[in-house]
Amino acid sequence: MQNSATMRPTREACAPDLLRELSIEITAKDHDKIELLRDRIPDRTPISITFLPGEDIDSRILAACRVRDAGFIPVPHISARRLHSAGELDAFLAALTDRASVDRVFVVAGDIAEPEGPFRDALSVIRSGVLARHGIEQVGIAGYPEGHPDISGAALERALYDKLEALEAAGQSAWIATQFGFDAEPVLDWLTALRTQTAVPVRIGVAGPASIKALLRFAARCGVGVSAKVMAKYGLSLTQLLGSAGPGPLIEELAERLVPEVHGEVRLHFYPFGGLEKTADWIANFR
Template identity: 35%
Template sequence: MNAPTAAPSLSRAEATAAFLRHQSVEITPKQIEKLALLRQHLVPGCQVFIALIDPADLSAQIEATRQLAAAGFVPVPHVPARFVRDEADLRDRIRALAGAGATTMLVLGGGAAAPIGCYDASIQLLETGVFQANGVTTIGLAGHPEGNPDIAKARGEGALLEALVQKQAYLKAHGLDGFIATQFLFEAEPVADWARGLRGAGIDLPIHVGIPGPATIKTLVKYAAMCGVGNSARFIRKQALNITKLLTVNTPDDFVADLAQIHFSRPELGIAGPHLYPFGGFDKLFDWLAQTSR
């Protein structure tokens, strides 16, 4: 993931279209059935993240990785620490994912209430050295611009920042490239404030910002509740209080345009691109991209 570069003078629409060219997309293993649609709408070399929400989907994640790599995309499988039993399990899955064509992986703690094995934090996976031993060259880290209530409750408000400092230090010490991919949210300014704090703490990894694709208010409320996103989701919940708006499709036009302005006007913040979640379905997402990227 490339850091933003200084840009010529662009209109808001032009900046948005240029910013969207740095997009990445997230799918689940089962959504590999949409591969033909991905090939139709995404350029070769686009990063496609493969979430692992259920530990039982590991074999499907490996197969999705293989198919995405064969189709010319850059597969980025999630590796959640809380879904890994032990180091032998980690070695087996990283070897399999690398063998399927993944050299970039997103290493995160995972959303499970309790770990199924001996790991509960991504740094524990990194410190095994298993990734670089299997040819992985780039590690993505999870970012939480609006915090993570579970981690803050257990370890204090500063734990997330401290963890990113530690993980960045590990990557640099071992010659690994890195980036941050954030949880999804709905407003740009909290991202800018958070990024400014990271830079002040010496974290210089490029940031890809999680953006919900076009979806109904009802769908966004469901995902916001599931993922625990914070303050910027309040306006979505307020919309949901109006029953007539529940089935209204919300598009991230203003959010993406604001991020594009930050990308080009404040390159020091390292807002590198949009990471798109197709909560409302791929058809809505790609129709919106086609209209917005003109």
Template identity: 40%
Template sequence: MNGHDAVLADLSLEISATDLPLVPTIAAHVQPGTRIHVTALGTESPDSRRATASELVAHGLTPVPHLAARRFTSPTELEDAVSGLAHASAQRSVFVIGGDPRRPAGPYSSARDLIESGVLARHHVADAGVGGYPEGHPDIPDEVLWAELAAKVSALEVQGISPSISTQVCFDADVLLAWVAELRQRHIWAPVRVGAPGPMGVARLLGFAKRVGIGSSAGLARKYGTSIGSMLGTAGPDEFLSAVQDGLDPRVHGDVSMHLFTFGGVRATLDWLAARP
């Protein structure tokens, strides 16, 4: 592992329940115990996520199933979801998000509501991740984001659950590092997992970039540091990772590792990892 791969030492990956058949392949390419997030897509059922989490356990990996607060219609449905994970020995690590629906399907309007329900502690969740927004949120003021993040971390710690923070996709290493530095200045020292896309087609990567206000391939190259020679090519996170690693100062930034979204496909991300020196 070279110097720029230090942030990959505790790498986590993100998959969906449709990737269940690839779990043996994932296990063959990553270290035992690697944290594998299982997203909470509205098109997939809790049963399929639980089956994927169970398969990850069977292959010596650490599943991190996502719990989307606004998707749960009742406390009973939430309880059943977490207890089902517990029965599969897959509830030790979870990631709590608000979820896509603007209007809650039940009593939980935010990740904080779900955390404060106490359901995680009742089922012996050991650690829980929450989301961070280095480049802000289009609908939520920055100070509200900071206040909510602090409240979620505190609510987990009070219940004896170790918190961590996984960021949304960020394309600018300088912005990311400044955000982590501010996080520490606000006395939030939970470990941070930097969210970055795995390798994917340039056209698709640009589509994701446009969602955070990067409207051109030149702008993406300038922020993300990747070389974009053709819209038909593929771009990976190598230069972004190097820029993050170069700028990290443990005294300022604390515990920082990498979280890769496999938007371009699990196999492409695994091939990229295998090709690293």
């Protein structure tokens, strides 16, 4: 019988796996910056395109086309509550598949309290069948290792498994991308619990290099825990707000502590809060 020390992979074994097949997020407004990602991240890297208020459908489609033309894989987001009609979603998917050869999307409920159209949550979009009708083969859904500020843990867990069940029934493959965080502990605990139910691939969200103020602002908005103990791992304190930080300490801790037999297939998903070019440079240098 192997002991835990024998089973634990070394950092050297895990780090390349974590950084292999990474993904990164952009906004539709970043469409003119796609070229700067060349030679910084690998070809065919999945690039998520957010569904933010103030950006129209045409700009999201343009961004998907630019991602595809640059040799990467476009992964447009669909924000269920921000869709005004089923027809709007149908037209969006038709344009994405026709013009950018999109075959995967990431579906979230959206960050508004009441839906602007017929879709209340990601599950309602998945169950509508419209994704499958447009040839979408892979669908990403959100995971919350540290919970959600407005949703109970039980409701999050139920919603996650309902979505995975609906995607399996539709014959579509799934993956989970998590909120970003600073602490490996809740991520590892969440993965351990998840693997008792499903082997679906997971992308752990990490924040690209950014100012401390920006990171704390996004953390507060997303319900991500930021304790003095966690910040100390970054060589910072909560009173030092003028510096900046990158995800190196978190990635190194994950690389040291992830056990494939326990935590399953894991990759990284980068949120470039400090800017797309800065995050891409950081990835290239860290790799």
